[in-house]
Amino acid sequence: MDRYITQITEDLAKAEANPTPETDFGTSYEDFEKQMLEFEEGETVSAKDMLNVSFEELPPVEMLNKVQIQKLLISIFNALSAKGTNVHVPGGDAPVEVVYEAIREMFKDGFRAMPGWNIDFCSGWCPECKFADYCDSCGKTWTKEDLEKERKNS
Secondary structure (H helix, E strand, O other), X not given: OHHHHHHHHHHHHHHHOOOOOOOOOOOOHHHHHHHHHHHHHOOEEOHHHHHOOOHHHOOOHHHOOHHHHHHHHHHHHXXXXXXXXXXXXXXXXXXXXXXXXXXXXXXXXXXXXXXXXXXXXXXXXHHHOOOHHHOHHHHHHOOHHHHHHHHHHO
8 A cells, every 4th residue: 555655645746746837816906806706617627637636545544653643744744835725624633544434525526627725625504524623613602412413413
């Protein structure tokens, strides 16, 4: 598996080495507004086209050890950053397995083609969130008891 992980990280490194140019927001508010509309309506591209790796090529978490997951996450985050997409993990102390599963799921639908996006894994609905137990915002909004109650009702 280590050789396979190396191959994937090499493919991701190729994407990282070919960064997307930063967006020119123009010199007026109208230019900025037009650019923001393009962001919102922008197309998505497959993970394979953007990062050289598809969802199917990323091994499921149960096939990997912690070191392999960390290596993949670093490569994925670096490649996404080079393409203008930043990743923010809620709370900062979620296990790498949880982070990997969440970012791997995003490879199914692809990513925004235009740079300037942030992935924060937050849908706003804590009971269904994989990061709820690690997220500061969730802890400010939900008690553990209410969160568990809502999860059972879902």
